[in-house]
Amino acid sequence: MxxxxxxxxxxxxxxxxxxxxxxxxxxxxxxxxxxxxxxxxxxxxxxxxxxxxxxxxxxxxxxxxxxxxxxxxxxxxxxxxxxxxxxxxxxxxxxxxxxxxxxxxxxxxxxxxxxxxxxxxGVKAPNESGASESAEGVYTWNDLILDEPKHRVTYGGQEINLTNREFIMLKVLLMNKDIVLSRDTLLEKVCGYDYVGETNVVDVYVRFLRTKIDETFGIKMIQTVRGVGYVIKSE
Structure with missing residues (x-):
């Protein structure tokens, strides 16, 4: 360590x-x-x-x-x-x-x-595999780029301002493209192991991300899998 x-x-x-x-x-x-x-x-x-x-x-x-x-x-x-x-x-x-x-x-x-x-x-939870992680800490989808070392997110060159927790959630989803992540898994990643509250806080952060990214740029990046959670599918 x-x-x-x-x-x-x-x-x-x-x-x-x-x-x-x-x-x-x-x-x-x-x-x-x-x-x-x-x-x-x-x-x-x-x-x-x-x-x-x-x-x-x-x-x-x-x-x-x-x-x-x-x-x-x-x-x-x-x-x-x-x-x-x-x-x-x-x-x-x-x-x-x-x-x-x-x-x-x-x-x-x-x-x-x-x-x-x-x-x-961005360490994955147990049994999560197939993450699409860049060795340089840069994750992409379509024209979206998440640069972890610079703590910066852009789409088509336009910078997107995210809170720290929004940034973490987006990074975890990008690292696990094509893998449906449950609300419990995302909750642990974003809010910590000892968070006491409803898992619908995950839905709130997803809504924030969709407002700032999907709706702003006219795309559909984060997809809902009803009764399970959320996923970003490969382009």
Missing amino acids: NEHILVVEDEEKLARFIELELNHEGYEVSKAFDGRTALEMAESNDYSLILLDIMLPELNGLEVLRRLSKSHPTPVILLTARDAVMDKVAGLDAGAVDYITKPFAIEELLARIRVALKLHG
Whole structure:
């Protein structure tokens, strides 16, 4: 395992504890204790994942996240001492893939890290095969191009603005062309293993993608298989 994680936490003892646990799991770890340093490190290094505290000196975590989301698609898990729903919503809207509230069990944090890395890397669920993955992280369908390293989607050269979760869902569907993915599988990929709620959230994201892509460009890319899930068929 060679994933490199940036831990951004102003409580140095907690940051050191997280570092030791991550090292034990085989991760490489760097640390930052304020938002401005974290932003500089994230912009100049290629991290696999960032653990980002919200309440930071110099620059708060949400502002760091907003700036990073414009140019760096690195997955971010927020660490927050506040359990307010609006804080979580603000973080997810700003581009975070997950959050965890302090105090937390280290086992839960490690599980969330594994899921975030799995989602970001587009790892397929067990028994899913035949994925059409490009070695360069570029996935295509018709005139649509999803460039994972650049976190960019275009159709016929026109850029399409997607949220992080829309991007993940589209990537998973493109990686598994001609394979019908169930709502449960897509839900795990997009929202994480511990999501509590109805699977119709998948239908909502599919509707968003269809609005931004299918309806905009007059195509029919994402197909519904009634009672099962969704599929993108090869051209």
